[in-house]
Amino acid sequence: MYLGKVYVSYKPSVFDPQGDVIKKSLNQLGFQNIGQVKQGKYFEIKLTDDSFEEAEANLKKFTEELLINPNTETYQYDIVEDEK
Amino acid sequence: MYLGKVYVSYKPSVFDPQGDVIKKSLNQLGFQNIGQVKQGKYFEIKLTDDSFEEAEANLKKFTEELLINPNTETYQYDIVEDEK
Structure with a gap:
């Protein structure tokens, strides 16, 4: 289990x-x-993907599709292992 | 010059x-x-304090006074040196 943290700014x-x-x-x-x-x-965002690579690929995809407006916003992210 | 990054969550x-x-x-x-x-x-938040310690003390103070609602929200922060 991974914890993704996404920081969105203008x-x-x-x-x-x-x-x-x-x-x-x-x-x-x-x-x-x-x-x-x-x-x-x-x-x-808690990510139940099996591998870090999958979690990272999914996080980038859904952040760009849903979480941000790519015209006005930009983002950074961290992914950490999460035991909970 | 420092750059403070404050992450607020419920x-x-x-x-x-x-x-x-x-x-x-x-x-x-x-x-x-x-x-x-x-x-x-x-x-x-760009902080023009002279020292890291001053910047950190101010950031904690104004975050708790203005940026968050301490009843429902909690925060984490990072402070990095910023040359710009």
């Missing part, structure tokens, strides 16, 4: 107003040492 | 209907080897 060219709002809120709370803020999505 | 006891919907959609697309799916949030 491509650098895409305007992220939510991130800008969070940055302003942090400044107002007194946190001044804040550069750019980007908000994205995070998925944890 | 606590295990919290019901996550969005994750369940994604799991069903994956199954319908033909991906059968899927266990539990959890959807969370992902933040990338």
Whole structure:
């Protein structure tokens, strides 16, 4: 059993107003040492594939088909063994 | 300059209907080897603090104050050096 972690964020060219709002809120709370803020999505997916290679191939396929919008978003992932 | 990455997910006891919907959609697309799916949030925050220790202390503080709801959500984070 594997645990896939997928981190989705906007491509650098895409305007992220939510991130800008969070940055302003942090400044107002007194946190001044804040550069750019980007908000994205995070998925944890338990994968019951038999091998790491299968789990990785499936994760990449379904992430690109379902989890992200390839026009505006990009992603990174980790896959770890999961005993549970 | 540091780059903070914050991964927010629901606590295990919290019901996550969005994750369940994604799991069903994956199954319908033909991906059968899927266990539990959890959807969370992902933040990338550029930190202009002078030291790693300051950056880490600030990140923990503002994450708990602003980015998460401590009743229902939990978080993990990474901080890496960022030259940009």
